[in-house]
Amino acid sequence: MTSNTIQARPPAFLPNWPARLAWLALAAYAFYAASILDVTWDRFVLGLEHGVKFIGRMLPPEVEASKMALMLRGLYETLEIAVISSALGIALSLPIGLFAARNLMPAWITWPMRFLIALCRSFHQVIIAILFVKAVGFGALAGILALTVASIGFIAKLFAEAIEEISLKQVEAIRATGAPFMNVISYGVMPQVLSRFIGFATYQFDSNLRNSTMVGIVGAGGIGGTMFAAFQKFDYDYLLTILLAIIAMIMVSEALQNWIKKLYQ
Amino acid sequence: MAETAQPAADTHALVIRGLRKEYRRGVPVLRDISIAFPSRGITAVIGPSGTGKSTLIRCINRLVEPTAGQILFRGVDLAPLRGKALREARRRIGMVFQEYNLVERLTVMENVLSGRLGYVPPLKAWLRKYPQKDINAAWELLDSVGLTAFANQRADALSGGQRQRVGIARAVMQDPELLLADEPTSSLDPKTSVEIMELLVALAESRRIPVILNIHNVPLAKRFATHVIGMAGGSVVYDGPPDGLTDDHLKTIYGGEDWLE
Numbered sequence: 001m002t003s004n005t006i007q008a009r010p011p012a013f014l015p016n017w018p019a020r021l022a023w024l025a026l027a028a029y030a031f032y033a034a035s036i037l038d039v040t041w042d043r044f045v046l047g048l049e050h051g052v053k054f055i056g057r058m059l060p061p062e063v064e065a066s067k068m069a070l071m072l073r074g075l076y077e078t079l080e081i082a083v084i085s086s087a088l089g090i091a092l093s094l095p096i097g098l099f100a101a102r103n104l105m106p107a108w109i110t111w112p113m114r115f116l117i118a119l120c121r122s123f124h125q126v127i128i129a130i131l132f133v134k135a136v137g138f139g140a141l142a143g144i145l146a147l148t149v150a151s152i153g154f155i156a157k158l159f160a161e162a163i164e165e166i167s168l169k170q171v172e173a174i175r176a177t178g179a180p181f182m183n184v185i186s187y188g189v190m191p192q193v194l195s196r197f198i199g200f201a202t203y204q205f206d207s208n209l210r211n212s213t214m215v216g217i218v219g220a221g222g223i224g225g226t227m228f229a230a231f232q233k234f235d236y237d238y239l240l241t242i243l244l245a246i247i248a249m250i251m252v253s254e255a256l257q258n259w260i261k262k263l264y265q
Numbered sequence: 266m267a268e269t270a271q272p273a274a275d276t277h278a279l280v281i282r283g284l285r286k287e288y289r290r291g292v293p294v295l296r297d298i299s300i301a302f303p304s305r306g307i308t309a310v311i312g313p314s315g316t317g318k319s320t321l322i323r324c325i326n327r328l329v330e331p332t333a334g335q336i337l338f339r340g341v342d343l344a345p346l347r348g349k350a351l352r353e354a355r356r357r358i359g360m361v362f363q364e365y366n367l368v369e370r371l372t373v374m375e376n377v378l379s380g381r382l383g384y385v386p387p388l389k390a391w392l393r394k395y396p397q398k399d400i401n402a403a404w405e406l407l408d409s410v411g412l413t414a415f416a417n418q419r420a421d422a423l424s425g426g427q428r429q430r431v432g433i434a435r436a437v438m439q440d441p442e443l444l445l446a447d448e449p450t451s452s453l454d455p456k457t458s459v460e461i462m463e464l465l466v467a468l469a470e471s472r473r474i475p476v477i478l479n480i481h482n483v484p485l486a487k488r489f490a491t492h493v494i495g496m497a498g499g500s501v502v503y504d505g506p507p508d509g510l511t512d513d514h515l516k517t518i519y520g521g522e523d524w525l526e
Binding site: 167169170172173174175176177178179180182183184186187188191192194195 | 326328352353354355356357358359360362364366367368369370371375379380381382383385386387390391432435439
């Protein structure tokens with residue numbers, strides 16, 4: 001009878017049946033989709049064999065002088081596209097992000113700004129690059145414009161969100177000194193968000209560097225064009241050289257980013 | 266509101282007439298308050314939390330918009346001011362905050378100099394090109410609040426008491442004609458609270474700046490104030506010298522009496 005004297009307590013954790021069913025459904029659908037698409041273990045093993053052959057044809061990497069020169073020119077153009085589009089993107093994101101912050105600006109400013117940001121984010125860089133190639137023709141300009149748009153979409157959005165999280169007490173104190181709007185921004189707002197802005201900007205530069213190797217595939221300038229041509233001509237050893245060079249470039253940029261972020265901690 | 270003698274604006278630091286604030290329609294936090302603040306000394310506004318002390322002080326420099334009433338400062342009503350006129354009024358009124366409200370990521374020196382942001386144009390302020398006169402004044406103020414050695418440290422590296430010293434220096438840096446202090450010691454320990462009050466009073470007296478001070482600590486108010494305003498339920502229930510404040514007044518202001526033991 002002890003169980004009756006001690007009152008039975010309800011379980012501490014209730015089962016969440018809807019969530020369990022949803023996970024189960026997801027797993028079931030993944031298996032179903034795999035069977036429809038003929039994703040089988042055999043095909044995967046066969047693919048691995050092809051992959052080994054492919055890697056075998058890549059070695060050793062191509063180091064012939066004229067091809068190296070062509071690659072370096074492409075890499076340099078890629079770097080230029082990344083630097084210019086990042087600089088433009090950062091410069092434009094600063095005011096756009098500021099005007100999109102709902103805790104500082106009235107709704108009639110933030111809504112159009114947020115719409116602009118959403119527009120910049122709605123398509124993948126490659127699709128925007130195709131549009132710009134059609135608009136301004138083949139070459140680096142199309143790549144620069146495409147990645148500038150992408151930069152605004154990313155930096156301005158996160159910058160606006162960072163501003164929306166700042167402490168308004170610090171802003172209030174600067175307003176109380178009778179400071180004009182621009183002084184409130186540069187003393188009350190920017191110090192609170194600068195290091196995060198630098199973080200977003202360097203991340204976007206890194207992203208632009210990688211994406212600028214890709215926009216070349218659709219004719220928007222940079223190393224991507226050369227790489228795509230190597231693919232199509234089955235020039236796999238040259239492809240490996242290009243891939244290694246891109247990896248080296250990304251690693252250098254990574255080190256540079258860390259250094260910049262430390263500078264602005 | 267028949268005041269027998271309308272207080273003349275120039276013999277008072279600030280005159281408030283019929284000030285009303287409603288955050289929600291029909292629910293006034295300040296109920297048509299009229300106060301004349303003396304032109305010298307420390308006026309302490311005491312009262313329980315939530316009785317509108319902060320709202321009152323923030324209505325003065327318009328960090329909060331009053332719903333109705335007049336705020337006469339040197340003969341000018343601050344309540345309807347907008348834009349440049351409002352900024353010019355604000356820069357003549359310094360403010361010290363409960364939680365210091367320093368810009369955490371700026372240095373102590375930058376925080377003190379930010380008291381001049383109403384005077385220094387944006388580009389110069391951004392490039393830190395302050396007039397030498399301001400920089401000298403900032404060093405002097407840092408000397409008097411005892412933080413000269415911390416000038417180039419970031420504000421977030423300081424203790425509470427040190428931060429409030431910077432907050433006071435920033436407010437005095439404005440060279441204000443009136444100093445507002447919103448619960449300047451509420452976030453500090455008792456010993457530091459007294460030190461901060463002593464500093465505030467000393468700086469204000471040496472520069473002849475009248476102070477309006479929100480404080481819920483009655484002993485501190487009695488010790489440092491030259492004039493006391495008691496508030497309860499959004500109205501003024503005491504207006505007089507600190508000596509005249511009796512236990513009966515305190516009962517009216519804070520309610521109950523057990524805590525007076």
